[in-house]
Amino acid sequence: MKIVIINYGAGNIQSIKFAIQRLGYEAILSDTVEEIQNADKVIFPGVGEASSAMSKLRLSGLDKIVPQLKQPVLGICLGMQLMCNSSEEGNTKGLGIFDLDVVKFPKSVKVPQIGWNEISSLKSDLFTAIPEKSHIYLVHSYYAPLGDETIAESEYALSYSAALQKDNFYGTQFHPEKSSAIGERILQNFLEL
Template identity: 70%
Template sequence: MKIVIIDYGAGNIQSIQFAIKRLGFEAILSNNPIEIQQADKVIFPGVGEASSAMKMLIESGLDKIIPTLKQPVLGICLGMQLMCKHSEEGNTNGLGIFDVNVVKFSNAVKVPQMGWNTIFNLKSKLFENIKENEFMYLVHSFYVPNTDLAIANTNYEVEYASALQKDNFYGVQFHPEKSGKWGEKILENFLNL
């Protein structure tokens, strides 16, 4: 199986690569459109700020490639947010794969939300053999409000979408690669899709 982690300068890619290796697979890092298009599975990570990450995607031409992919694609953290239509972070237009907007938590709560929180309302093969209210590791100040595309929810100030799915595109707000054995199980489920 050919697994490609998109390397566009805004991802915490090594911890994802190590997690895939622990599952017995090799993942290559690439920003080459042809290599990405030929992969069996694509992981789209993201750490940092939305507008600068989007700028790097546009400069590399990957903003045109990612929405056209036909194989399973998993966006992680900022990767998921960039797959949305728009983000309040840096007033950034995203890839528009998920027809939802990303908004900021209010000042009523500590931001970023950092640490462990539960996921529930699990729908999708991505969460096969994962129990309701399992803990995942999150670090984020912006979120996707609840939507029909949600395949998992989390509560922090509001109930929001902590995972999304549309067709072959999946997104998780949490970091499966930092979420212990259940996070790794989610990555394994993704590789088995």
């Protein structure tokens, strides 16, 4: 199986690669259109700021390629947010895969939300054998609201989308690569889709 992690200058790429190696697979880092299009599975990572991350995607032409991919694609953290219509962070236009607009947490809560939190209302094969209220690891100041494409919820002052799915596109606001055995199982489930 050919697993490609899109390498567009976002953080957390090595930790994802190591998590996949622990599952017994090899992943390659690439920003080459042909390599990404020919992968069996694509992981779209992200740690950083939305507008600069989108600028890097546009420079490489990947903003046009990612929404057209036909194989399973997993956006992680900022990767998931960039797959939405827009983000308040840097007033950024997203890839428009998920029909949601990413917004900042209310001023009443401390941002970023850092640490472990529960996920619930789990839907989709991404969560096969994952119990309700499992703990996952998050670091974020912006969130995708609940919507038709929400496949998991979490709560921080309000309920928001912890994961999204539309067709072959999946996104997790949390970091499966940093979420211990639960996160490894979610990555395994993605690789087995």
